[in-house]
Amino acid sequence: MNNRNFTAICAALLMCAFLIVFYVSPKIAKSTVAFADHTSKKVVYLTFDDGPSDRVTPRILDILKEEQVKATFFIVGKNAETRKYLVKREIDEGHSVGVHSYSHIYKEIYSSAESLLKDIDKCNEVIKEVSGKRTSLYRFPGGSYGLSTSLIDAVTEHGMKYFDWNASTRDAELFQATPDQLYKAAVSTQKDDENIILLSHDTTNKTATIDALKLIISHYKALGYAFSAL
Numbered sequence: 001m002n003n004r005n006f007t008a009i010c011a012a013l014l015m016c017a018f019l020i021v022f023y024v025s026p027k028i029a030k031s032t033v034a035f036a037d038h039t040s041k042k043v044v045y046l047t048f049d050d051g052p053s054d055r056v057t058p059r060i061l062d063i064l065k066e067e068q069v070k071a072t073f074f075i076v077g078k079n080a081e082t083r084k085y086l087v088k089r090e091i092d093e094g095h096s097v098g099v100h101s102y103s104h105i106y107k108e109i110y111s112s113a114e115s116l117l118k119d120i121d122k123c124n125e126v127i128k129e130v131s132g133k134r135t136s137l138y139r140f141p142g143g144s145y146g147l148s149t150s151l152i153d154a155v156t157e158h159g160m161k162y163f164d165w166n167a168s169t170r171d172a173e174l175f176q177a178t179p180d181q182l183y184k185a186a187v188s189t190q191k192d193d194e195n196i197i198l199l200s201h202d203t204t205n206k207t208a209t210i211d212a213l214k215l216i217i218s219h220y221k222a223l224g225y226a227f228s229a230l
């Protein structure tokens with residue numbers, strides 16, 4: 001091999017290296033990023049307690065459908081009993097339906113483990129009438145915070161899996177709040193960056209929650225979160 005050929009081969013090799021570094025590598029890096037985005041661990045679990053209601057639940061369902069987002073409804077059996085069509089719609093549209101309570105009367109349900117389990121079963125019967133099966137999804141009225149371990153143990157031993165929340169629109173406490181206030185509360189009460197379980201309510205007077213929901217969904221979509229039902 002003469003010098004000229006050697007130089008030509010070296011130049012060709014350098015060109016190949018150049019092409020690999022400047023054209024191929026960025027593509028690999030790009031697809032890795034896309035893959036990482038696709039398998040993002042950041043998830044928001046939107047949860048709605050105390051419904052269903054004729055005034056608010058259908059509008060929440062409309063937004064979820066429009067935004068292609070799944071959520072979880074922790075229902076109150078006495079509200080659902082006369083609105084099974086709404087529970088059916090929640091299930092048909094791919095959302096999860098969990099037990100919240102039948103009566104939602106704290107004094108009764110928390111008087112003993114026996115009353116609590118009876119209340120759970122009564123609510124679960126309503127769910128079974130609609131879906132054909134009971135659920136193990138459960139949210140304690142008021143959350144599990146501060147409840148005795150004997151009550152919590154009774155519920156888990158009964159086969160229920162309970163979920164509290166780590167963010168809240170505070171729509172149960174803020175009197176006559178605007179959608180913007182509820183949205184800001186949701187974002188500022190967030191205590192986890194990867195798995196957000198957001199508490200809201202779909203009872204009849206929670207109309208501000210409907211518009212807050214749009215703001216909340218856009219906010220977390222922009223941050224790359226996925227939405228999932230529990």
Ligand SMILES: [Zn+2]
Pocket residue numbers: 049050100104141142
């Ligand atoms: Zn509740």
